[in-house]
Amino acid sequence: MNTLRLIVFLLAVANPFHSAALLAPGLLGSERGTRLRVVGIGAAVAAAVAIVLALVADDVLDALDVTSPTFRLGAGVVIAATGVRSALIAPKPWAEGLRGGRLSMLVPVAFPVLFTPELAVASVSYSADRGTGATVVAIAVALAVFAGLAVTGAGWSASAVATPDGSASPGARRADPWLGAAGRVMGALAVVLGIALVVDGIFDV
Amino acid sequence: MRRRLSLTCAAWVALAAVVRVGAVPAERCPTVDVAGLRSSAEAAAAWIEAAQADDGTYVYEYDRGTGEVIAGYNVVRHAGVTMSLYQYAAAGNDAILPAADRGLDWMLERLVRQRDFAAFAPPGEDAKLGASALLLAGLAYRRDATGDTLYDDLMREVGRFFLALQRDDGGFLAYWDPDVAAPVPELTSLYSTGEAFFGLAMLHNRFPGEGWDVATRRAAHYVATDRDEDEGQRLGPWADQWSAYALDEMKTWPLTDTDVAYARRLAARFGFYTRGEAQKRESWPQRHIRLEPARGAGFGTVVEGVTSLWRLAAVEPRLADLEAPLAERARCSAGITASRQLDATDAVRWPAADPALIDGAWYDGDRTRMDDQQHALSGLIRTEAVLTAVDAFAAGASSPVMEHS
Numbered sequence: 001m002n003t004l005r006l007i008v009f010l011l012a013v014a015n016p017f018h019s020a021a022l023l024a025p026g027l028l029g030s031e032r033g034t035r036l037r038v039v040g041i042g043a044a045v046a047a048a049v050a051i052v053l054a055l056v057a058d059d060v061l062d063a064l065d066v067t068s069p070t071f072r073l074g075a076g077v078v079i080a081a082t083g084v085r086s087a088l089i090a091p092k093p094w095a096e097g098l099r100g101g102r103l104s105m106l107v108p109v110a111f112p113v114l115f116t117p118e119l120a121v122a123s124v125s126y127s128a129d130r131g132t133g134a135t136v137v138a139i140a141v142a143l144a145v146f147a148g149l150a151v152t153g154a155g156w157s158a159s160a161v162a163t164p165d166g167s168a169s170p171g172a173r174r175a176d177p178w179l180g181a182a183g184r185v186m187g188a189l190a191v192v193l194g195i196a197l198v199v200d201g202i203f204d205v
Numbered sequence: 206m207r208r209r210l211s212l213t214c215a216a217w218v219a220l221a222a223v224v225r226v227g228a229v230p231a232e233r234c235p236t237v238d239v240a241g242l243r244s245s246a247e248a249a250a251a252w253i254e255a256a257q258a259d260d261g262t263y264v265y266e267y268d269r270g271t272g273e274v275i276a277g278y279n280v281v282r283h284a285g286v287t288m289s290l291y292q293y294a295a296a297g298n299d300a301i302l303p304a305a306d307r308g309l310d311w312m313l314e315r316l317v318r319q320r321d322f323a324a325f326a327p328p329g330e331d332a333k334l335g336a337s338a339l340l341l342a343g344l345a346y347r348r349d350a351t352g353d354t355l356y357d358d359l360m361r362e363v364g365r366f367f368l369a370l371q372r373d374d375g376g377f378l379a380y381w382d383p384d385v386a387a388p389v390p391e392l393t394s395l396y397s398t399g400e401a402f403f404g405l406a407m408l409h410n411r412f413p414g415e416g417w418d419v420a421t422r423r424a425a426h427y428v429a430t431d432r433d434e435d436e437g438q439r440l441g442p443w444a445d446q447w448s449a450y451a452l453d454e455m456k457t458w459p460l461t462d463t464d465v466a467y468a469r470r471l472a473a474r475f476g477f478y479t480r481g482e483a484q485k486r487e488s489w490p491q492r493h494i495r496l497e498p499a500r501g502a503g504f505g506t507v508v509e510g511v512t513s514l515w516r517l518a519a520v521e522p523r524l525a526d527l528e529a530p531l532a533e534r535a536r537c538s539a540g541i542t543a544s545r546q547l548d549a550t551d552a553v554r555w556p557a558a559d560p561a562l563i564d565g566a567w568y569d570g571d572r573t574r575m576d577d578q579q580h581a582l583s584g585l586i587r588t589e590a591v592l593t594a595v596d597a598f599a600a601g602a603s604s605p606v607m608e609h610s
Contacts, residue, residue, distance in 0.1 A: 065231030067533070070480050074229035078220065094206070108206070112213045117220055205476030205530040 006126055006138035012190045013079055013122040014114070014139075016146030018086045018183030022113050023150050025093040035151050042109025043147040047139055049115050050123040054135045057127035068128040073201030075121035080194025082118040086187025091180060114143065118190065125197070149179065230491060232483035234537035235544035239596070242589050245543040248565030249582040250293050253286055254304045255561040256575060261311030263575045264562065270571040272557035280327055281396075282576045284312060284339035289579040289586075291346035296586045302350065309347070312340050313359075317383045322369055323362035324381060331380040331389060334370055335397030337363050338404040338447075345407040357412070364408045367401045368420055375427030376435065377401050395436040399447030402428055406454035418458065425455065429467035442470045444478060446510035446580075453513040456520050465523045468514060472527050475510040479534040482507070482541055498545065501567025501577030508538040508584025515591050532595050539588035542567075542581050 027035045053060065061071055094108040119139075127135040237245075256264035263286055266275035287308035294302050317326040325340045326332035341363040344356045370378045370388055379394035381387070402424040409417035428448050433441030452460065452468050460468070482504055485495045498504075515531035518524040545567055552560035555571075567577040 064225075064229070065233065066229050067232060067480055067530075069476070070229050070232060070484075074224045077224055077228050081220070094209075107210065112210065112217075117217055202477055203470070203473045205472050205527055205534060 002130055003134040003137050006130055006134045007141045009126065009193060010119075010122060010135075010138040010142040011145060012083075012186050012193050013118050014116075014142040014146065015083075015086055015183055015186040015190060016142060016149050017179050017186050018091055019113050019146050020149035021091040021179035021183050022093050023109060024179060027150070032151070038105045038109060039147050039150045041105035043114060043143040043150075045106060045110035046114035046119070047143040049110075050119050050139045050143075051136050053120055053123040054127035054132050054139065057124045057132065057135075060124050061128055068125070069201045069204035071121075071201075072125050072129060072197050072204070075125040076194045076197030076199075076201060078121045078194070079118045079197060080191050082116065083187045083190030083192075083194055087184050087191060088187075091183060114146065226490060227494060230484045230486070230495075232480055232537070233486075234483050235540040237536065237540040237543045237588075237592075239589055239592050241543055242539060242585050242592065245546055246293060246296075246582055246585040246589075247298075248546065248548065249578045249585065250290065250298065250301050250565075252562065252565035252578050253290060253575070253582070254301065256578075257304055257307060259307075261307035261309075263308070266572055266574045267558075267562050268572050269555040269558040269563060269568060272555075272559060275572070280312075280315075280325065280330075281333060281336040281339060282574070282579070283308065284325060284336045284343060286575050286579040287312070288339050288343035288346060289583045291343045291350060292583055292586050294350035295346045296589065299350070302347075305343070305347065309340075309343060312336075316359075317381075318362070319381075319383060319386050320365075320369065321362070322365035323359060324366040325363075326381070326383060331382050332366070333397065334367065334377055334379045334381075335394060335400045337366055338397060338400035341404040342400075342407060342450075345404075345411055348411060360408060361412065361415075364405065364417060367405055370401070371420055371423065374431065375423035375425075376432060377424070393436065395438070395443065396447070398424070398432055398436075399428060399445040399451065403447045403451040403454070406451040410454050421451070421455065422461075425451065425464050425467075426461070429463045442467065442474055444474045444507065444510060445471065446475075446506040446513065449475070449510040449513035449517075453516045456517045460517075460521065460523075462523075465521065468517055468521075468524060469527065471510065472514045472518070472524075472531060475507050475514065476530065476534050478504075478507045479511060479538045479541075483537055500569035500574075501542070501545070501581045502574060502579070504538065504542060505567075505577070505580025505582075505584045508535070508542055509580060509587060511535045511538055512584060512587035512591055516587075519594070532591050535588050535591040536595070539585055539592075542584060546581070 023039070027038065061068060064071070066074075094113060123135060123139060126138070253263060256267075262278065262283065264274050265278050265282070267273075268275060287305055290301050290305035290308060294305060312325050315325060315327050316323050317332050324332035324337045341360055344360050344363075347356065348354065366381070367377065370381060372378065376393065377398050378388040378390070379392050379397045380389040382389050402421065405417055405421040405424060409415075409421055428445070433443050436443065449468075449471055452464065452471075455464070481495065482499055484491065485498050486492060511531055511534045515528065515535050518528040518531050547563050547566050547568060549560060549564040552558065552563040555563060562573070565578070566573045567581050569577065
């Protein structure tokens, strides 16, 4: 139950729909294998960094000289603030350098699209509060969901807007509307979650 | 892409800076050990002793800038300061007993007896529930310290005063008018309800089988359910260290689920205050964001509350998860308290002041009030058991739970 709940929390925080909407248009026209490689490696790198943070959560708190309830309070502020952004501001896709560029899986896929401030603080906070194992599983699931959405989302966008010769039309630079809408909903959920974390941080010992 | 990446990085850094400064600045907890606690408590008790007049009263408020004693007195605080001296004696410091007894004698000369009860009431004033409750607490600690049963009957008389003021819902009226031999109707106090709750719990533990637990449980239920709302504490629970003391006294009765839920909320409130105080700084910008450090009396009550609830959590299975964090907050809050105490070397900075009223004190600006030393002293005394238990556990004891006085 703890792990399941954490997966839902991490899905809201990582917001794979928003991330997929940021990347899917840039992957238009590329081969499915290329998309899988770029997205998969990027998600793996982001997940690895987040998992490392989860593993050293207690050391992070010690280094910052804060207790876990206080960090939770700060994490809630970050998650709520970035959730507002996701809920209200339409994603502006990263279009450049995604079609097989050698480092595109690192920039912008792993950073800054996937490894975000909210994912970083959530990894530390949840690991400190709810256990490292469950947090690691939740991070992996959230970013796997992203990878699936980004690949299939790009496919949907491609089929919707591709020109007969297979290249992307100017309209393809928009995110798939379905991804964008779902990203906004998840952003709103992250706002609620962030506020709940702030309250929880205040009303903890 | 490079420009967008730079902007994103800049936004990250700005967000991190704002959150770090505004929401999660470092919590600084000065280190304190048992020897440091004892030394600090000894200095605080010495301040109270030095501030005591021959008639048993204490310097109420003192201005170190002018060296003047500020006029005014408060009988509830007199009772509280005296109680803290008896706490100190009960912790093994018998030498303070003469001073505590002088403070007690001043109250005993001002008792009013009506019906079957006794209460502490200076001539011409209403008898206050809170002052009488702290008189009773002082008598109980005196009994613990000395084994002397001389005042047992007086303790029972004061307990009956609480019963005379207790309402059907378990709450208390705060004043008794000796002129009409009746309670002052409808007047309650945010403070005295918890104080009376504490006094009743102490009575039951000192005199089991006499039925004091019935009124105590009614008071506990009222405090846990309706008190905060009745007293206008909309963001409850109010940080009531007296109720924390009372819950500690009740820890083996056992507590009801309602009491336990209240204790958990109370622990969270004290924990939040401890964390917040640890984030305060003298330097800009924290001084403006988090205001000035709390005065000795204010933060001392937090130390008392945290340590009382730690005692409860150490033996109450339903609160076992709070034992470790409360121990951490106790160590932190006591460390902060000890670090803010002035010593003899500070006295030279205020040439007009009496050095004996600088050493061992907690000042708020240029002033200290006697309860600044009272609450800090009580908190420091009660932290010793926490550090001793935690250190023993770290050294290999089977459990941090031990007999807590």
